[in-house]
Amino acid sequence: xxxxxxxxxxxxxxxxxxxxxxxxxxxxxxxxxxxxxxxxxxxxxxxxxxxxxxxxxxxxxxxxxxxxxxxxxxxxxxxxxxxxxxxxxxxxxxxxxxxxxxxxxxxxxxxxx
Amino acid sequence: xxxxxxxxxxxxxxxxxxxxxxxxxxxxxxxxxxxxxxxxxxxxxxxxxxxxxxxxxxxxxxxxxxxxxxxxxxxxxxxxxxxxxxxxxxxxxxxxxxxxxxxxxxxxxxxx
Numbered sequence: 001x002x003x004x005x006x007x008x009x010x011x012x013x014x015x016x017x018x019x020x021x022x023x024x025x026x027x028x029x030x031x032x033x034x035x036x037x038x039x040x041x042x043x044x045x046x047x048x049x050x051x052x053x054x055x056x057x058x059x060x061x062x063x064x065x066x067x068x069x070x071x072x073x074x075x076x077x078x079x080x081x082x083x084x085x086x087x088x089x090x091x092x093x094x095x096x097x098x099x100x101x102x103x104x105x106x107x108x109x110x111x112x113x
Numbered sequence: 114x115x116x117x118x119x120x121x122x123x124x125x126x127x128x129x130x131x132x133x134x135x136x137x138x139x140x141x142x143x144x145x146x147x148x149x150x151x152x153x154x155x156x157x158x159x160x161x162x163x164x165x166x167x168x169x170x171x172x173x174x175x176x177x178x179x180x181x182x183x184x185x186x187x188x189x190x191x192x193x194x195x196x197x198x199x200x201x202x203x204x205x206x207x208x209x210x211x212x213x214x215x216x217x218x219x220x221x222x223x224x225x
Contacts, residue, residue, distance in 0.1 A: 048212075102157075104149075104157040107154075107155070
């Protein structure tokens, strides 16, 4: 079972460059999330989606954009990367039924120089 | 604003010991509380989810309790094993379940 797959696993960018992180899930989940994890801190929610074609802001949305054109995919974009966006990014998904646990991908390690 | 704190930040115990990890949260109006495990370089794996109306959940050697009135949860691990070595994160979800606030985690090392 693939579960939640994140692409790429690692990436180094220069300040000002743009890139898109891809999250794909094969569990037919309605809800999808993007988090960032920084040393000594818990995960922080960037954006989330409750269904195809919908997105909403989380705790730290500035500098990021997202799209959910297909139910199984959730894309996270950085239009102009900044060193403060160096982090590990995690995607997660879960079912629409109440109190369902989130399933996580293995993360994308992003460094911005 | 909801804040989640986990104490201790790191813990080292000998194999076979029973242990307790602590989690506290500032706003008792939660939807659910989850405990996750994170291995180095990996994503999070959900261990236990406690609904706001529940007091505890059990899975194998793991038992998690929830006391909303005091804003506390504990994760009890019985008969610890080296394979339990990982970072354990506590997370609370606000009403609706979409916004989840994570603690910074407790890094556990079980010595053989």
